[in-house]
Amino acid sequence: MAIPIEMPKLSDTMEEGVLSAWLVDEGEEVSAGDVLAQVETDKATMDLEAFDEGVLLKQVIGEGDAVPIGELIAVIGEAGEDISDLVDDAGGDGAAEPEADPDADADPDADAEDASAEPEVEPEPAPEPSGDGQLSERTPEPVPAGTDAEGRRIKASPLARRIAQEHDVELAQVDGSGPEGRIVRRDVETHVEKQEAAPEPTPEPEPAPEPEPTTEPEPAPQPEPSVPEAPSYAMPDEEAAYESEGITQMRETIARRLAESKYSAPHYYLTVDIDVERAIEVREDLNELAEEQGRAKISFNDFITKACALSLHDHPYVNAAYRPDEGEIHKHNRVHIGIAVAIDEGLITPVIRDADRKGLSELARETRALADRARDRDLEPEEFEGATFTTSNLGMFGIEEFTAIINPPNSAILAIGEIRDTPVVEDGEVVPGKRMKVTLSCDHRVVDGAKGAHFLDTVKSYLEEPMNLLL
Known part of the structure; x- marks a missing residue:
């Protein structure tokens, strides 16, 4: 069957x-x-x-x-x-219509107009191909795109195929580093870089023409005085006013979901300035130990992930979802933190599941692995679905402070700014300090102002006393 x-x-x-x-x-x-x-x-x-x-x-x-x-x-x-x-x-097989049988009987129920129409002229047979640059019976058939010389299909991600097409790269020439030799984006980019770095062959200089016998030189003509032309500021006719780009599935989904979030969830924003000098010192000590033990280094974002995960235990409404279709608010019993990762097509949020139960080293290792796979568009559905809270970090781009749109159906998202050097007052004296601003976007249907402020205060206390993250 x-x-x-x-x-x-x-x-x-x-x-x-x-x-x-x-x-x-x-x-x-x-x-x-x-x-x-x-x-x-x-x-x-x-x-x-x-x-x-x-x-x-x-x-x-x-x-x-x-x-x-x-x-x-x-x-x-x-x-x-x-x-x-x-x-x-299912609506047809999408194949081309078969040609009508010229010997078949005409339909007796055909319209009179069709019956009186002139018969179609049978196309003349195509001329036999010649050997002067034309295809002949001995000409090998071209290898289909995406296959090797033996006709086997080459495993490659769609993004890798797109980049290869843009740079006229044959996938058969690229070594794949993905699972089972699958070609991913970085493989094609590395191949393109090697091609661009290779020196171009220098053409051999043409031999100089033999000198002709000299004769009596004629006097050179005197140049006529010329008037300089006025500079032209006209744009070239062939220059387009813009470049068009198709909307990808990812970009279309981002646009739809975030527009729904922005205009259906009443957003408000809370910002707090955190002293992270102590957290920086602890991180340096932990990374020295991690290097000695051959473990993954811990980023400051891992500190924030852990601080948020622990704080969500004490603030269940921030770890909740508004469900208007069910007339309920779902307060989640587990903490799954989505971490926004920028990729070429847009944004994706791989999920660290049970982030509150994992140590900093485990969070660091899992976050990097998921981020790498997200950039290669190689995540499984369970790796980017089910977040109960989301963080977005633009600090590495020098962004001091920003607001983020809530990732539905979450009730909040934390926007993380850069760590900056700034003068602070301690014991009545101005001293250098390390500060970082974070902004919490809240869905007012679930998280009231006081609830959001208490959550941020808990996150701040963890980051300013980072040894509590290790307990």
């Missing part, structure tokens, strides 16, 4: 998916668990697995096609099985 394969819902915000690459050809046998294709969602590129065994009878959509959730994309069944009804019910 034929089994339809439909576009699955691979993320909580997904509405449609792009089939970026088929990994199994029509007519090939598949088993349960085999990867049929790669699907690009608004968050990541994921594998589409088969849940049954059989033969891939039909690829209903092609590579690069975007289809909504639930639409037919392939059919698995027994070899030779008739699947025309299944494909027709």
Whole structure:
């Protein structure tokens, strides 16, 4: 019995998916668990697995096609099985219409206008190809894009394919560093850098012409006085006024969800200035120890993640979600912190689950691994869904203070600014200090002003007495 394969819902915000690459050809046998294709969602590129065994009878959509959730994309069944009804019910197989049989009888019910129409002239056969630069029977067929010289499909992420296409790079020439040799963005970028760094061959100088026999030189003509031309400020005709760029699935989802958040959740903002001098000293001591033990170094963002995770225990409304469809507020019993990561297409928030139960070294290691996979669009759905609170750090870009839009359905998000050197007053004297501003965006439907202020005060106390993070 034929089994339809439909576009699955691979993320909580997904509405449609792009089939970026088929990994199994029509007519090939598949088993349960085999990867049929790669699907690009608004968050990541994921594998589409088969849940049954059989033969891939039909690829209903092609590579690069975007289809909504639930639409037919392939059919698995027994070899030779008739699947025309299944494909027709899904709206056709997308293939070109077969040419009409010239010997077939005319339809007796055809319109008179059609019956009186002039018969179509059968196209003349194409001329035989010649050997002068034209294709001949001995000319090898071009290798399809995304395959090697032997016709095997090359595993590569959609982002890597896009970058390779922009730089005219053959994927077969790139060494993949991803799982099972999969080519990811950094592989293509490294290949492009090596190509650009390679010196261009210097053309050999042409031989100088032989001198002609000299004759009596003629007097040089006197130059006529010239009037300098006025400079032209006109723009070249071929220069376009702008460059257009298509909206990606990720950018479209970001625009829709954040617009809904901004205009449905009543935002307000609370900012606090934190003394981080003591936290910097503790971090330096911990990183010296981590280097000796061969463990991952701890960033200041890891301190903030841990401080927020512990603080959310004491402030359950900040670790909550407003559910108008259910008429409830969900106060989460576990702490899952989403960390905003900037990638080429936009923004994604990998989730550190049970962040309150993990030490700083474990948080550092997991955060870096998730951030790297997020930039390669290689996250699994469970790695970017289910955050109960979110942080966004722009301090590394020199941003002192900013406000962030709440990541729905969270009730708050923390915007983190840079650590700055600033004069502070201690015991009546002005001394150098290290300060950092953080701003909490709150959904007023869940988090009242006092609740948000108390949460920030707890975060501040952890960062100003960082040894409490180690207890």
